[in-house]
Amino acid sequence: MPGERTAHRFLDPAVLAKLQGLELRARRIVEGYFAGLHRSPFHGFSVEFAEHRDYAPGDDLRYVDWKVFGKTDRIYLKQFEEETNLICYLLLDVSQSMQYRGPESPLSKLEYAQCLAASLAYLVLRQQDSVALVTFDDSIRQLISPRGNPTHLKDLLAVMEEVAPTGKTRTGPIFHDLAERLKQRGIIVIISDLFDDVDSVLAGLKHFRHRRHEIILLHVLDRAEREFPFDRVTLFRGLEQLPDVLTDPRSLRKAYLAEFEAYQRRLQAGCRAQGADYVLVPTDRPLDMVLSAYLNRRK
Amino acid sequence: MLPLPLPLLAFGFGHLAMLGWLVAAAAPLIIHLWSRRHHLEIPWAAVEFLVAALEKNARRVQLLQWLLLAARTLVIILVVLAVAEPYAERLGLSYAPSVRTHRMFVLDGSYSMGYRPADMSLFSRAKHLIREIIDGSRQGDAFTLVLLGDPPRAIVGHPTFSKNDFLAELDGITLPDAGGDLAATLRIVLDVLKQVRSEQPALDRHEIYFVTDLGRTTWQPNAGSFSNTLDSPTSLSTGMNQSTWEQLAKLAELIVFDVGLDDAQNTAVTSMTTSESFSVVGRDGVYEAAVRNFGSQPKTKCLVQFLVDNMPIEDRRIDIPAGSEATVRFVHRFNEPGSHVIAARLGNDLLDADDTRWLAISVQQQLRVLCVEGKHNAARYIANALAPDPSSLSMIRVETIHESEFVEFEIKNFDCVFLCNIEQLTPGEIEEIGQYLQQGGGIIMFLGDLVIPERINRAMGSDPNTHASSPSARNDSDRIPLLPVSIGELAPESQYHFDPLEYRHPIIQPFRGHEAAGLLSTPVYRYFRLEIQPNMPQVEVALALDSGDPAIVIAPVHQGHVAVIATAGSLASVDSQTKNPWTVWPVWPSFLPIVRGLLDHTIGGRRDLHNVRVGQPFGEVLSGSNVVQGDKVEVTRPDGTTHVVRLRNGAGQMRWIFEETDRAGVYQAIGGASPDARTQFAVNLDTSESDLAKVMGSDLPSQLTVHKTWMGFDEPIPISVMRPYHIHRRLIYLAILLLFLESYLGWKFGKVVA
Structure with a gap:
């Protein structure tokens, strides 16, 4: 529940403390169920006062209810009908490739992604928005409908807890499927290593954009995948049914990095073309730093 | 092995x-x-x-x-x-099969390599070492061999690829009794090397091994402390040698195997002489041997044995301090005329070659002197001075003839000829005198009132204006003037006296301290001014006049000696104006000793012809009706081998020459004019090589890599360096x-x- 301390392995109190005061606000118009921080596409339903909520630093002072302030010495914001709540769809990749944990990384990519998803869910729920969770690999494993109820966080964490990675990443078809299913516009937060065909990924993103979702792509990568630091003959056992490769990594390091950077560049360029936010999330960086950096930039 | x-x-x-x-x-x-x-x-x-x-x-x-x-x-x-x-x-x-190596061995052939500190001489060790290197060489390698000697020789000048052939040549080399001429050897080495490189381009590598005792007299001849006969000292590190070393180093790898010892001791007989200018039967002769200790330790009770005609006559024991020389004398009287050899021999010594020295002398029944006078009594006083007692018991027999009889005499049968107041000489007589001097004869010429200087000068080749066109000038040797002086003008009449020139000359030395003996008071009234020939070497002025002009001039000419006396040897020469004699010297007390001295000093040439150094030829000029071109002379060398040489006609003379004198000792010649007569020749070493001191390593050229191979007498030769072609580097x-x-x-x- 927002404002409460959640004792769960995906939610580090220290991280959450550092995220205090941050919000995930929609840059675009979103379709909420009820009043919220975000602009609604609907007009004329009510322009009247709906309810109060606590002032948070950064809120627009125009909406401060000065009368209440005069009576109670506490600052509340008036919420009107033209503001609606945000629906944040967290798309969490739970494929086998997300299981990888490099030699110098504290967490596997999946664990890091789970923490990331939990923190975002906490953040969204705390700002009284709704959050949905979709776990997928080669198909959609779980789909938790969006809710703004603070107890919803427990459900999300429980679902993430039960994740058992087995399948292969097939983002394209899944994104198309979800684009059809998620009718209400919101923020699509994709948390994945995206080890899939780039064209397929970008096609899925395009579909989301067609549905007028705002897209945030959190690209979770291990440091070893980005730097390839191995120097002994190594058998690389392919995850997700990919073949094993026995090679001297020193001889291929540059070539590998070139391939990897080309892939990243294509992905970034595709995101930029779709108006999606591309955020590189190295698993060796502290979670709060990644989130606060992005959210601050997003302001 | x-x-x-x-x-x-x-x-x-x-x-x-x-x-x-x-x-x-x-x-x-x-x-x-x-x-x-x-x-x-x-x-x-x-x-x-x-x-x-x-x-x-x-x-x-x-x-x-x-x-x-x-x-x-x-x-x-x-x-x-x-x-x-x-x-x-x-x-x-x-x-590395494609690499073929040319190995040139420069074997030190100087007689110091005969040093025998153990059961094997240094020379044998050196040959043994070369054999080891040859055995260690591979098929396809080529070998050449140069003997470092004086003169040096290319024993195997063209590369041989057969080890057996090379070793056969190596085994056949005997150590000559001579020193080593490094400069000449290096020239031969360079020539052979260049020839091999041009003729055998398939040889990829060239190595030159100098197997030597590194004796200082050979390797650094100008640094030796005892050097009595070196002609052209050459430094190792300067001049031609340095340039040759540099050339060699560019073409080949230079390796030195030092087989010598660091502190070798050696004693040698460095000279064998006699103070007598001639030897006759029944007259005691004093013979003198000089023995030098070249080592760093004194020699005590060193045995010196004298031999006459190879028969031991007398033994002496002497002490010789380190680095010093001692002289031993003995007296001997010959009872038989003929050719004799006196030798001095040392006892135990590790280097045999220089332990014996020989002196060949011709012992005569009487010394024969010919006096040729231009006018009556011109030789009277001279003959009296030479043989006061004209009996057959006299050591000297003098025959006096007139100038006109001179051409009929065979002067070769005389040991000395006095020309007394001769007016002129015919070309035939001049030729006879020239041949006589080539045989080592002595000519003593007293001038006088009959002498016509221009004619004598022209005839004797001492006139530079006419000498070149002289019909008798057949070759270079003939062009040498027979007189060491040119006879100049007659000095004006006055009373002159002799200047002894500080008694420096051996003829005058007996007068030192005997000023009352009459030399200084001898009056001379007329004399010819003598002008010394500028291009003649070794001209000595034995006596001068107080006017500053020479009175007696002596010089070696050809193999003999010529003395010219500026004034007359008799009272018969008189001034044409005053009728006074030129000098009264013939009746003065100083006359006899000086005539005897002149005789002693001028007749040594024939003995010199019978005593030569190793490498120098010896021979004789023969005359007589029974001497025919092609007649054979058998020469027996010290090693017992006999060589036949033939008489040849050269410059109007019948002569024979023997040149294979590479071994010291006594050579005996039989044949020629008197087939039964035996003539002995003594061939002696140049003992500079007897100094066994070694050259300092720092004085050797930097291009040389030196390897010492003899660490002790009883050790085998450790060949620490074999130089087949190494590709390991x-x-x-x-x-x-x-x-x-x-x-x-x-x-x-x-x-x-x-």
Whole structure:
């Protein structure tokens, strides 16, 4: 529940403390169920006062209810009908490739992604928005409908807890499927290593954009995948049914990095073309730093 | 059989089994295979990027891997081959078969190599060493051999590829009794080397081995402390030698095997002489031997034995301090005329060659002197001075003839000829005098009132204006003036006296301290001014006049001696104006000693002809109706071999010359004019080589690599350096290069870019 301390392995109190005061606000118009921080596409339903909520630093002072302030010495914001709540769809990749944990990384990519998803869910729920969770690999494993109820966080964490990675990443078809299913516009937060065909990924993103979702792509990568630091003959056992490769990594390091950077560049360029936010999330960086950096930039 | 050479490399494995280390060359391959089997194993998500990189670089990566593997393998192979190479070479398992080496051996043939500190002389050791090197050489190597001697010889001047042929030549070399002319030897070495390089271009490598005792007299002749006969001292490090060393070093590797000892002791008889200018039967002669201790330790009770005609006559024991010379004399009287040899011989000594010295002398019944006078009584006082007692018991028999009879006499039968107041000489007489001087005869010429200077000068070749066109000038030797002076104008009449010139000359020396003996008071009224021939060497003014003009001039001419006295030898020469005699010297007390002195000083030439140095020829000029061109003379050398030489007609004379005088000792000649007569010749060493001091290593040219091969008397020769063509250095360089290549490839391996 927002404002409460959640004792769960995906939610580090220290991280959450550092995220205090941050919000995930929609840059675009979103379709909420009820009043919220975000602009609604609907007009004329009510322009009247709906309810109060606590002032948070950064809120627009125009909406401060000065009368209440005069009576109670506490600052509340008036919420009107033209503001609606945000629906944040967290798309969490739970494929086998997300299981990888490099030699110098504290967490596997999946664990890091789970923490990331939990923190975002906490953040969204705390700002009284709704959050949905979709776990997928080669198909959609779980789909938790969006809710703004603070107890919803427990459900999300429980679902993430039960994740058992087995399948292969097939983002394209899944994104198309979800684009059809998620009718209400919101923020699509994709948390994945995206080890899939780039064209397929970008096609899925395009579909989301067609549905007028705002897209945030959190690209979770291990440091070893980005730097390839191995120097002994190594058998690389392919995850997700990919073949094993026995090679001297020193001889291929540059070539590998070139391939990897080309892939990243294509992905970034595709995101930029779709108006999606591309955020590189190295698993060796502290979670709060990644989130606060992005959210601050997003302001 | 000498032991195998010591290991050349400090990290040698000990023997040929080290080639087994070639198996180590498989190590990189094994490590490579092992590492592929014992690899890390990790799950990997980004396999598709790895596969893509692998597909694009597979060929290049594989090539680099092979190159790296090959470089590592090759490094091990090269190092093992380099270390094992010397042993493989010894067993003929060369892995550098294309390299062929020319080995030139310069064997020190100076007689100091005859030093025998143990059961083997240095020369034998040197030959043994060369044999070892030859045995260690490979098929296809070529060999040449030069003897460092005086003169040097190219024993094998054209390269031979047959070890047996070369060793046969080597075995046939005997040590000459001569020194070593390094400069001449180096010239021959350079010539042979250049010739081999041009004729045998297939020979890839050239090595020159100097096997020597590094004697200072040979290697640094101008630095010796005892050098009595060196003609052209040449420094090792300067001048021509330095240039030759540099040329040789550019063309070949220069190696010195030092077979000498550092503190060798040696004693030698350095001279054998007699103070008598002539020897006659029944007259005591004093003979003198000089013995020098060249070592650093004194010699005590050193035995010196005198021999006459090879029969021991007298033994003496003397003490000689280190580095000093002692003189031993003995007296002997010959009872038989003929050719005799006196020798001085040392007792036990480690170098035999210089332990004996010989003196060949001709002992006569009487000394025969011919006096030729231009006018009556011109030789009277001279004959009286020479033979006061004209009986047959006199040592000297004088025959006096008139100038007109001169042409009929065979003056070769006389030991000395006095020309007394001769007016002129015919060409035939001049030719006779020239031949006589070539046979070592002595001519003493007293001038007088009959002498016509222009004619004498022209006839005797002492007139520079007419000499070149002289009909008698047949060759260069004939052009040498027969007189050491040109007879000048007659000095004005006055009373002159002799100036003894500080009694320096041996003829005048007896008057030192005897001023009352009459020399200084001898009056001379007329004399011819003598002008010394400018181009004649060794001209001596024995006596002068107080006017400053020479009174007696003596010089060697050809093999003999000529003395010219400026004034008359009799009272018969008178001034044409005053009718006074030119001088009263013939009746003065100083006349007899000086005439005797002149005789002693001018008749030594014939003895000199019978006593020569090693390498110098000897011979005789014969005359007489029974002498025919082609007649044979048998010469028996000291080693017992007999050589036949033939009489040849040269410059109007019948003569024979024997040139194979490479061994010291007594040579006996039989034949020629008197087939039964035996003439003995003494051939002696130039004893400068007897000084066994060695040249300092720092004085040797820097191009030489010196290896000492004799550490002690009883040790075998440790051949610490065999110089077959070694490629180990190149192998090591190549291995180092490959190590750099391996590092580069390893670096490149990690930098492969798609």
